[in-house]
Every structure is written in C-alpha cells, then in structure tokens.
Amino acid sequence: MSVKNHTWPVLAVMAMVIALFTACGAPTNPTTAPAAPTTAAPATGPTTTSSAPTTAAPAAARGTCGTLRLLWWQAPTIANPHLATGTKDYDVSRVVYEPLAGMGPDGVPDIRYGLAAELPTLQNGGVSADGKSITWKLKQGVKWHDGSAFTADDVVFTYQFASDKATAATSSAMFADIDKIEKLDDFTVKLTWKAPNATPYQAFVGYLGMIIQKKAFQDYMGAKAKDAPGNLKPIGTGAYKMREFKPNDQATFDMNENYREAGKPCFKEVIMKGGGDATSAARAVLQTGDVDYAWNLQVAADVLKDLAKGGKGDVVINLGASVERIQFNRANPDPALGDKRAEPDQPNLFFTDPKVRLALSLASDRKTIAEQLYGGKDYTGGETCNILVSPAPIVSTTKFEGCEFNLDKANKLLDDAGWAKGSDGLRHKVVNGKDVKMQFVYQTSVNPVRQSTQEIIKQSWEKLGVKVELKSVQAGVFFSDDVANPDTYPHFFTDVQMYTNGPSAPDDIAYVRAFTCEKRNSKANEWRGTNVERYCSPDFDKIIDALSKEIDPAKRIVLYKQVNDQLMNDTVMIPLVQRNGTQARSKDLKGVVPNTWDSNLWNLADWRK
Amino acid sequence: MNRYLIRRLLFALPTLLAISFIIYAIISLAPGDPLSQFAANPAVPPEVRENIRRSLGLDKPWYERYFSWLISLVTEGNMGFSFSSRLPVTELIFKYRLLPSLWVVGVAYILSVLLAIPLGILSAVKQYSIFDQFASTLSFIGFSVPTFFTGTMAILIFGVSLNWFPWIFDSSIVDNFFIKGDLSYFGALVKQSVLPVMVLGFFQTATLMRYVRASMLENLPLDYVRTARSKGLSERLVIVRHVMRNSLIPVVTLVALQLPAVFTGAIVTEQIFRVPGIGSLIVSAVDTKDTPVVMAVTIIYSVLVVVFNLLADMIYGFLDPRIKYS
Numbered sequence: 001m002s003v004k005n006h007t008w009p010v011l012a013v014m015a016m017v018i019a020l021f022t023a024c025g026a027p028t029n030p031t032t033a034p035a036a037p038t039t040a041a042p043a044t045g046p047t048t049t050s051s052a053p054t055t056a057a058p059a060a061a062r063g064t065c066g067t068l069r070l071l072w073w074q075a076p077t078i079a080n081p082h083l084a085t086g087t088k089d090y091d092v093s094r095v096v097y098e099p100l101a102g103m104g105p106d107g108v109p110d111i112r113y114g115l116a117a118e119l120p121t122l123q124n125g126g127v128s129a130d131g132k133s134i135t136w137k138l139k140q141g142v143k144w145h146d147g148s149a150f151t152a153d154d155v156v157f158t159y160q161f162a163s164d165k166a167t168a169a170t171s172s173a174m175f176a177d178i179d180k181i182e183k184l185d186d187f188t189v190k191l192t193w194k195a196p197n198a199t200p201y202q203a204f205v206g207y208l209g210m211i212i213q214k215k216a217f218q219d220y221m222g223a224k225a226k227d228a229p230g231n232l233k234p235i236g237t238g239a240y241k242m243r244e245f246k247p248n249d250q251a252t253f254d255m256n257e258n259y260r261e262a263g264k265p266c267f268k269e270v271i272m273k274g275g276g277d278a279t280s281a282a283r284a285v286l287q288t289g290d291v292d293y294a295w296n297l298q299v300a301a302d303v304l305k306d307l308a309k310g311g312k313g314d315v316v317i318n319l320g321a322s323v324e325r326i327q328f329n330r331a332n333p334d335p336a337l338g339d340k341r342a343e344p345d346q347p348n349l350f351f352t353d354p355k356v357r358l359a360l361s362l363a364s365d366r367k368t369i370a371e372q373l374y375g376g377k378d379y380t381g382g383e384t385c386n387i388l389v390s391p392a393p394i395v396s397t398t399k400f401e402g403c404e405f406n407l408d409k410a411n412k413l414l415d416d417a418g419w420a421k422g423s424d425g426l427r428h429k430v431v432n433g434k435d436v437k438m439q440f441v442y443q444t445s446v447n448p449v450r451q452s453t454q455e456i457i458k459q460s461w462e463k464l465g466v467k468v469e470l471k472s473v474q475a476g477v478f479f480s481d482d483v484a485n486p487d488t489y490p491h492f493f494t495d496v497q498m499y500t501n502g503p504s505a506p507d508d509i510a511y512v513r514a515f516t517c518e519k520r521n522s523k524a525n526e527w528r529g530t531n532v533e534r535y536c537s538p539d540f541d542k543i544i545d546a547l548s549k550e551i552d553p554a555k556r557i558v559l560y561k562q563v564n565d566q567l568m569n570d571t572v573m574i575p576l577v578q579r580n581g582t583q584a585r586s587k588d589l590k591g592v593v594p595n596t597w598d599s600n601l602w603n604l605a606d607w608r609k
Numbered sequence: 610m611n612r613y614l615i616r617r618l619l620f621a622l623p624t625l626l627a628i629s630f631i632i633y634a635i636i637s638l639a640p641g642d643p644l645s646q647f648a649a650n651p652a653v654p655p656e657v658r659e660n661i662r663r664s665l666g667l668d669k670p671w672y673e674r675y676f677s678w679l680i681s682l683v684t685e686g687n688m689g690f691s692f693s694s695r696l697p698v699t700e701l702i703f704k705y706r707l708l709p710s711l712w713v714v715g716v717a718y719i720l721s722v723l724l725a726i727p728l729g730i731l732s733a734v735k736q737y738s739i740f741d742q743f744a745s746t747l748s749f750i751g752f753s754v755p756t757f758f759t760g761t762m763a764i765l766i767f768g769v770s771l772n773w774f775p776w777i778f779d780s781s782i783v784d785n786f787f788i789k790g791d792l793s794y795f796g797a798l799v800k801q802s803v804l805p806v807m808v809l810g811f812f813q814t815a816t817l818m819r820y821v822r823a824s825m826l827e828n829l830p831l832d833y834v835r836t837a838r839s840k841g842l843s844e845r846l847v848i849v850r851h852v853m854r855n856s857l858i859p860v861v862t863l864v865a866l867q868l869p870a871v872f873t874g875a876i877v878t879e880q881i882f883r884v885p886g887i888g889s890l891i892v893s894a895v896d897t898k899d900t901p902v903v904m905a906v907t908i909i910y911s912v913l914v915v916v917f918n919l920l921a922d923m924i925y926g927f928l929d930p931r932i933k934y935s
Contacts, residue, residue: 071777075885075893077693085693085897086646168664170647173657208652223664226695246705247694248893249780249885273777275893276883280764280776288769290777476641476896479648481658485640489649504652511651528655 063255065266065609068589069291070601073281075248075274080231081210082162082169087599090207091295092251092272094599096145096236099209100136100155101201103597105318107391107506109201113603115139115150115211115237117187120200122551131196131551136204138187143258144213145241152183155204157214166222171208173510178203198551199507206505207599211237239265239605249274259605266608279303285313285584292589292609295600297582300449301375304582317378318581318594321390322502324381326364326442326457326574328357330534333441333493342493344520344534349431350438350495355417357571361402362410363460370577372456373449381577387567389578390596391506394560400568410464414438419465427465439467440495443487445478450498453576468496483526490527492534500579506597507556509547512563515572516541535572613934614919621915628911630675633904637671641898643692665692678904688908689901691894698905702887709783710874710886717806718871721813722864726857728814729821733829734848744818751815760808760881767804775801778884805882809875813867820863824856858928865921869913873906 076092077085084090102113111119117137120126127134142150159181162169179194191203203209213235220228232245239261240253253270273291281294282303287310297304297315308315332346340346350356366383374381385403388394419427419438427438442458444450451472458468471494473487478499486493503511513519517538519531543566547559567573583600585592591606644661647653662668666677681687688698732741768776778801786794828834829852837847874888883889887906894902926932 077691078695083695085643165660166664168661170653170657170661172660173652173654226690231695244781246780246885247691247696247701248890249705252781273779273883275885275889276777276880280881283769284777288772290775474640476645476898479645480640480642481644481648481655481662482640482642487640490655499649501649504650508651510654514651528659530651530655 062257062259062263062265063268066268068267068270068293068607068609070270070272071276071281071284071291071294072272072274073276073278073294073296076245076251076272077247078231079234079242079245079251080212080225080228081207082158082167082171082212083225083231084170087296088274090210091599091601092245093210093234093236094207094238094601095240095251095253095270095272095604096234096238096242097210097212098236098238099206099211100138100204101206102602103201103206103506103595105593105595105597107393107597109205113598113605114205115142115155122553127200131193131198131200133190133192134197134200135184135188135190138189139260140187142237142260144215144237145235145256146213146215147258148213148215150211150237151186152189153186154211154214155189156181156183157218158211159203161212161217161221161225164222167225169225174208175203196549196551198548198556199505199509201507202505206597207602240267240270243269261605264605270604279307282307282584283310285586286310286315287312289313289586292586293592294584297584299380299582301373301379304379305375313584313586315379316583316585316592316594317380318583318596319377319390320381320502320579320581321506321596322500322579323384323387323389323575324453324498324500324577324579325387326360326496326498326576327492327533328360328571328573329492329495329497330536331492333495335493339523342491342534343522344536348495349436350440353417354571355413356419358402359410359413359417359464360461360466361571361574362404362406362413363464364457364574364576365405365460366403366576367405369453369456373452374577374579377578377580379580380582381579384575384578385568386564387573387575388503388512388560388564390502394506394557394564396561396564396568398561398565398568400565402568402571402574405460407460407463414464421465425465426467437467438465439469441469441471442496442498443471443473443478443494444498445475445489446472447475453498481528488527490521490530490532492521492527492532497532498576502579507560509544512547512560513544515563515567516544533572535570537566537570540566540570617919617922621919624915625908625911629679629904629908632907633675633678633900634671636895636898636900636903637674639898641896643667643898645897674900678901682908688905691902692899693893693897698901701902702890702905702909706874706885706887706890707872708787709778709780709884710879710888711871712783712787713778713802713805713879713884713886714809714871714875714888716802717809717813717875718867720806720810721817724810725814725817726821726860729818730825730848730853730856732818732822733825736826745822748815748818751811752819756808756812756875756877757881759811760805760878763804763808764881774803776804776882778802778805778882780885805875805878805884808881809878817860817863821856821860824859825852828852828856858925861928862921862925865917865924868917869910872913873910 072088074086074088076088078089079092081090081093081097098115100114100116101109101111101119104110109119115138117139120134120136138152144150159175161167162171163175177193177197179192182190184190216230216235217228234242239256239259241256243252243254245251251272255265255268259265278298282297282299284290285294286307289312304315328351330348330351331342331344332348333342335341337346370376370381370383376382385400386396414427419429422428428435442454444454454470458470461468477485477487478489480488482488489497489499514530515535517536519529520534520536521527521529521532543559543562550556550559581594581596588609590608593603595602644658647658666674678689690697691701728744732744735741764776767773782794782797782801785791786798834847834852837851874886876888876892879886879888880892891903891906926934
C-alpha cells in the first residue's frame with residue numbers, strides 16, 4: 001500500500017487560508033436614517049390619513065419581489081406579543097399583527113402601520129380636552145388572515161386579555177391607566193382613564209399594543225393563555241401571514257393577498273431565521289449577501305466597520321433613546337452597615353457633595369469612549385451630555401458645566417471640596433469624625449466594551465487622586481430582579497455603576513419618574529423602586545408632579561427639558577454615549593425605516609427590492 | 610447474567626434521581642432570570658415581571674418546584690412547559706428539535722466510525738510511516754482544536770471566501786426531505802450539512818482513530834499474532850481476522866458510550882451553524898433560565914447514558930468470552 005503523495009491536502013488548505021486573507025471589497029459608508037423632523041411635538045403630530053402612503057418610490061406590484069430573508073441572532077420563541085420574553089418575540093409578531101398605530105421614528109404615532117382610521121388628537125376631538133378619554137376610530141373593511149372581519153370587539157378583547165392578571169402579559173403596564181374601555185360602534189373604541197392622562201398614545205400603539213384576534217384567543221384567557229394555538233399560528237391583519245413557525249428557530253410568512261393597501265406587500269414570502277451570534281449575522285448581510293437584513297448587531301464598532309467593507313450591504317443605524325451612563329450612589333454601600341447597607345437614609349461618604357460629582361464628570365473622557373469604543377454617532381453610539389436624547393423636540397440644548405473633559409478644573413473642585421491629597425497621592429477628608437480616603441468600587445456588567453470603558457474612566461479618575469476598584473458582574477446576574485443577590489444593578493451595593501437605560505416610548509413618564517424620592521430603592525421595596533441612585537430632590541419631584549398633570553404637548557416638552565436640565569445640573573449621573581440601534585441591510589433592499597420606538601419590522605409592508 | 614442486569618437497572622434509578630436533583634438545584638440556584646431582557650425596560654416594570662414569574666411558578670422555593678416537577682414526571686410523564694415558547698417541553702424536543710440533531714450529529718458520527726477504523730488500523734500497521742505521521746498530526750489537530758474554532762474557520766474559508774457551501778442551516782429543508790418525503794431536497798440537504806458534519810466528523814474521527822491505533826498496537830506484538838503468521842497466513846488475514854477482531858472490542862464499547870451524544874446534539878457546532886437541534890436548544894435554555902427545557906434535555910441524556918453504559922458492558926461481555934458477569 002503506497003502512502004506517498006499525502007502532501008497535497010496541506011497545500012490545498014494553505015491555498016484556502018491565503019484566499020481567506022485576501023478577500024476584500026470596496027469600503028462603504030454606513031447610511032444613517034434621515035433626520036427626524038423636529039417640528040412635530042409628540043402629541044400634535046400631523047394626522048395622516050390611511051389612504052396616502054408617503055413612500056417616495058412607486059411600489060412594485062404585490063408579490064413581485066421574491067423572497068425576503070431576515071436574520072435575527074436571537075431566535076423568536078413565541079408569536080404572541082403579549083407573552084413575549086424579548087424583543088425578538090415582538091418582531092416576529094409585528095410581521096403578522098398590527099397595533100392601532102405604529103410609533104414613528106420621530107415619536108409621532110403613524111396610523112399607516114396600524115388599524116386606526118385617523119389619529120385622535122386634541123384638535124379633532126379624539127383626545128378629550130380634560131385628558132380623561134381617547135376615542136379611536138378604526139379602519140373599516142380590514143380582514144383577519146382567516147377572512148373574518150376586524151372590529152372594535154378585537155380591540156376590547158385585546159385589552160381584556162392583556163390586562164388579566166392571570167394572563168401575566170408583558171404588555172400589561174401599558175393598559176394599567178385604563179378605567180374602562182367601551183365599544184361605541186363596530187369601528188369606534190373609547191378608552192376612559194382613571195385620571196387625566198397626558199400620554200394617551202401608550203395603550204394600543206407600537207410594539208406593546210398589537211391587536212390580537214378575539215376569535216382565536218377568547219377561550220384562552222388567563223392561565224390558559226399558554227395553551228393557545230395562536231401563540232404559534234397567529235392570525236393577524238398585517239401584510240404577511242404566518243405559514244409556519246418553529247419556536248427558537250425559524251418563521252416563514254406568505255404575503256397577505258387581501259392586505260388593505262393595493263400593490264403591497266412586495267415580497268411573496270418572508271423567511272425569518274433565528275439563532276447564532278451577532279457577528280456572523282452581520283457577516284451574512286455585509287460580506288456574503290446570504291440574507292437581506294440582520295437585526296440588533298451588538299458587534300464591536302471596529303469589527304462592524306471591517307465587515308462593512310464586504311460591499312454586499314450597508315450598516316443602518318437609528319439614533320437611540322438610551323444612554324450609557326455612570327451612576328452615583330447617594331447612599332452608603334459599606335457592607336459594615338449590615339441591614340442598613342445602601343439604604344436611602346445612609347448618606348454616601350463622597351457623593352453627597354455636588355462638587356465631587358461634578359469633578360468626576362469633568363474627568364470623564366466621553367469623546368474618546370464614544371469614538372474609540374462605539375465608533376461614533378454613525379456606528380453604535382456617539383457622545384452625549386444629556387439624559388433625554390430622543391425624540392428631537394424634547395432634547396435640551398443647555399450647556400452644562402460637567403460636559404467638558406478638564407482634569408485641572410476637576411482637581412481644583414476636589415481641593416475646594418476639602419479633599420486634600422495625602423502622602424500616598426490619594427485624596428482624603430475627615431467625614432463624620434473619621435479620616436476617609438477617596439476610594440470606591442465601580443461596577444458594570446461583563447461586556448468587552450464596558451470593561452474598556454471602565455479602564456478609560458479609571459485612568460483619568462486616578463489622575464485626580466481617587467482610587468478606583470473595577471468590578472464586573474455577569475450580565476445574567478447584573479440585570480436580574482433577584483432580591484437575594486447583592487450584585488444586581490437595582491441593589492447598587494457599590495459607589496459607582498454603569499449600564500444603559502432609556503425611555504421605552506417618546507413620552508415616557510415612567511422612565512423619568514424613576515428619579516423621584518418615593519421610587520428610591522431600599523430593602524423595604526425589595527430594591528424594585530426603579531430609583532437606583534437613591535436621588536431625592538423636592539425640586540425635581542415638583543417637575544414630575546407638573547408633568548403628570550400637564551396635557552398640553554407644548555408645555556410637556558418644556559417640562560421634559562427641565563427634567564433633563566435638573567438631573568444634569570445636579571450631576572445625578574454622568575451620561576456618556578447615546579447608544580444606537582445597529583442593523584444591516586443588503587444594498588438592493590429598499591423601504592427600511594429604522595425606528596427606535598417600534599419594532600424593526602414596523603413598516604415591513606413597504607419593504608421592497 | 611439476568612440477576613446482574615436487574616441489579617444494574619435497580620442501581621440506575623437512584624442514580625437518575627440524584628442527577629435530576631443536583632441539576633435542578635444547580636440551575637435554580639444559578640443566577641439569572643427568564644425576563645432579564647426586560648430588566649431595564651420602563652415599559653415592563655418590576656411588578657409586571659414579578660407577576661410573570663409568579664405565573665410561571667417561580668415564586669415558590671426551588672426544592673418545592675423540584676418535587677412538583679418530579680411528581681408530574683413520574684405520574685403523568687409530564688415535563689412541564691417551556692417558559693419562552695410556552696410549549697410542552699416534550700413537544701418542543703421531539704417535534705421540533707430532535708430531527709436536525711439526529712441528522713447532523715448522526716451522519717457525522719457514522720462517517721467518523723467509517724473513517725476512523727480503517728485509518729487507525731492502517732496507522733498502526735504502518736507505524737512511523739509517512740502516512741502514520743500525517744494521520745497522527747491531523748488527529749492531534751482534530752481533537753485538540755475546539756469546534757468553535759474549526760467551525761468558524763470552516764465558515765470563513767468554505768462559506769465566505771470560496772462560497773462553496775451555505776453556512777446558515779435551513780431547517781425547512783430537513784422537514785421537506787424527511788417529513789414530507791420530497792426527495793428533490795436531497796441535494797440542498799447534503800449541501801447545507803457539509804460544513805457542520807465536516808467540523809463534527811473531523812473532531813470525532815480524530816478521537817476515535819487514536820483509540821483504534823492504540824488498541825491495534827497493543828495487540829500487534831502479542832504471541833497469538835506471531836502464531837498466526839507462523840501458520841503461514843497472509844498478512845492481510847492476520848491483521849483483519851486476528852488483530853482487528855481483538856482490537857475492536859474496546860472500540861465498540863467506546864462507540865456505544867458516545868451514542869447518547871447523537872441524541873443531544875452538538876452544543877457548539879449547532880450554535881455556530883444555526884442548526885436548530887437539541888444542542889442549540891439547551892444553550893438558549895440555559896441562557897434564559899428555561900428550567901423545564903434544561904431539565905428535560907439533561908434527564909433524557911442521563912437516561913441514555915445509563916442505558917448505553919449498560920449496553921456497552923453487555924456488548925463487551927458478548928465480544929470477549931473471558932468476561933463473565935455474575
């Protein structure tokens with residue numbers, strides 16, 4: 001038996017490796033979403049009628065675009081938006097279901113991608129002048145995918161299903177303000193609020209407001225919701241209908257030939273594949289063109305830039321509403337305090353003094369972090385010095401003292417605050433009769449970008465004579481509600497921590513209410529208050545009080561700016577980076593409108609090739 | 610022999626109980642939360658998340674949950690439902706996930722056995738030849754380089770640069786071929802399975818081949834081989850009929866011991882190639898603390914391991930007359 005000539009496989013492999021390293025294409029620039037119009041206030045948006053699609057290009061005829069391939073690196077597991085356990089589930093549902101109105105990228109509800117015939121406003125009387133009720137007029141002649149008619153009954157039923165405590169719907173908080181819901185006629189629904197409601201577009205709008213079919217779910221209320229066949233075989237009103245859904249893997253859709261708009265949708269079928277990892281999902285669009293669209297690419301900016309040279313697709317971003325921030329603990333997290341650890345009535349040794357907080361803000365190099373680690377505003381995030389960064393009308397333009405990067409100023413502030421440098425180079429001061437050194441723990445979740453951010457911050461803070469100990473907690477622990485685990489972000493058992501947070505709607509009072517005194521986290525509320533900084537200011541509470549009563553949209557904008565400015569002037573935290581949503585689409589895919597406030601697939605009816 | 614069997618089976622029950630208890634404890638006490646996706650989402654406030662956890666039964670202490678899980682498993686064969694898809698776990702596993710795993714891992718497994726035995730024998734017979742050096746080098750690479758690396762390389766080389774094979778697994782092709790019986794999908798099925806099978810097969814072939822080679826080398830210098838040769842048998846007959854037969858006894862047991870892995874899929878490879886099998890299911894289930902799914906997969910795996918262990922011992926006794934079980 002001859003065993004010579006076994007060297008050719010080695011050569012072949014070598015050749016392949018060489019081929020691999022020489023694969024390269026023309027560089028491309030990522031396309032950003034068109035800037036949102038800054039004229040429309042959240043609640044006085046122009047009322048678009050359902051008959052006028054504003055897409056520029058003439059749409060091709062229905063079903064002429066072939067197959068659309070979507071890749072979600074987290075696989076959808078359930079096609080019922082009210083039982084979702086993640087964004088992926090809203091997305092798979094959004095292909096089939098519709099809310100009364102989509103929430104547009106500019107923060108204005110958009111009824112083209114919803115079931116309302118017109119947007120109720122103060123001007124047209126849909127929103128009552130006293131803010132106590134909202135009346136939605138529904139589109140007529142809309143058919144569910146099984147051919148039955150869509151009516152007000154389905155809207156009423158959706159409310160009943162989602163607000164039933166036994167159903168345990170993810171969306172239930174969106175319906176919590178509703179006192180009663182009435183069907184005035186087959187195509188009119190009136191919601192009455194428990195108190196005058198300044199945010200009427202919370203219920204039934206966007207991804208948390210999708211309308212499900214009464215017929216399909218009426219026998220599966222409450223605890224039986226998990227047994228509903230509709231969780232896997234949803235019957236909706238949207239442009240595509242579910243052909244087959246394999247949880248945790250793949251969903252296939254066919255065009256809805258009875259969709260209400262002529263000539264839409266353009267694709268004959270949609271395949272939504274799930275699973276894998278974000279980097280290879282980006283590669284499948286940008287480098288090989290195997291798929292048309294990939295979602296939520298949480299990939300390091302330099303890797304993404306490199307993949308974008310593949311030339312098959314573009315990176316599409318939407319300016320996000322969430323901000324990566326460093327939080328100051330106003331309470332003392334010293335473990336020696338035992339049961340009193342980090343309770344709101346235990347003042348922090350360093351951060352009760354505004355000069356110290358301001359000094360640390362001045363010693364935080366936002367620009368470097370945003371550009372080096374996030375790739376800047378055209379990639380995964382740009383620097384910001386606001387807490388409310390979207391929608392455009394509510395963004396404050398005030399210049400704050402803590403926004404520049406200035407170590408000299410920071411050092412001077414700490415000197416003025418009485419923290420003198422000792423022989424070991426560390427600042428110290430007598431607090432409550434004890435000589436305290438300025439050293440603290442700075443925690444965040446395990447994530448390469450966050451660990452790099454920690455390093456950059458630590459480096460500049462230590463130049464001030466502050467000792468910083470870094471701690472990173474597994475994301476699964478850090479972002480959990482586990483009452484027994486001291487390492488979660490709501491416990492905040494360190495002096496400083498960092499993560500991203502932001503509003504979930506353009507007008508989200510729940511988000512800013514998390515800075516009020518009553519929401520402070522403590523043992524008593526099992527650290528579920530949502531105010532993790534333990535910040536408490538009567539002035540701030542007054543603004544929130546006014547905001548909760550104000551129903552005039554123009555005045556609300558002023559109040560939101562005040563919220564932002566108060567938090568910033570108080571240096572409650574250090575905002576670093578405005579995080580973007582990052583997607584990738586193939587070069588020939590048209591009609592994608594990136595959107596922070598709704599699902600990625602909110603306007604799928606208009607996607608075409 | 611029968612008494613031995615009965616004793617072994619009786620021992621298996623407490624073993625399985627202990628396994629299930631330990632795994633339940635570990636997964637319950639490990640940090641994490643099925644709703645961590647919404648941890649910082651103001652639209653899903655803490656009280657809503659708490660209510661959802663209550664509806665999943667997560668408000669009870671873990672040992673209580675374990676016993677109710679165990680009772681419903683023993684009395685009705687019910688393994689509960691998945692938290693994320695709300696499907697009965699057995700349906701999720703057997704209806705949706707088992708087939709892709711069986712196909713990809715099974716084919717890789719069969720290929721590795723078919724390749725490893727002749728290659729191992731050849732390597733041993735021609736010890737220190739160029740062929741042996743080459744095969745040994747390859748097999749060292751094969752079982753020391755992890756599949757997450759070889760898998761990624763395979764994608765980059767054959768999927769991205771050369772564009773020979775698809776690298777995103779489409780499970781509907783599997784369904785069309787096996788369940789709907791549409792034979793026209795065979796080409797597509799083979800094409801999309803090449804990379805994951807290659808990566809898995811490479812690893813398994815390498816491991817198995819070393820065993821075959823070592824086992825052959827143990828037998829080759831023994832007296833009965835010299836006897837066979839001195840009887841004037843041809844070298845081929847000596848190797849095939851005498852040495853190989855004796856050398857494969859330990860290999861057969863090894864092959865039997867590895868069989869359960871075919872049912873539970875390949876965790877890393879499935880994840881990389883997006884094969885919707887049981888391996889990738891358990892990854893996402895551990896990620897989202899989907900306890901019923903993790904429990905079901907581990908229990909099925911434990912049962913298979915116990916059964917195949919027993920089977921391996923039986924086969925061993927059958928093949929090797931020197932061994933008697935009593």
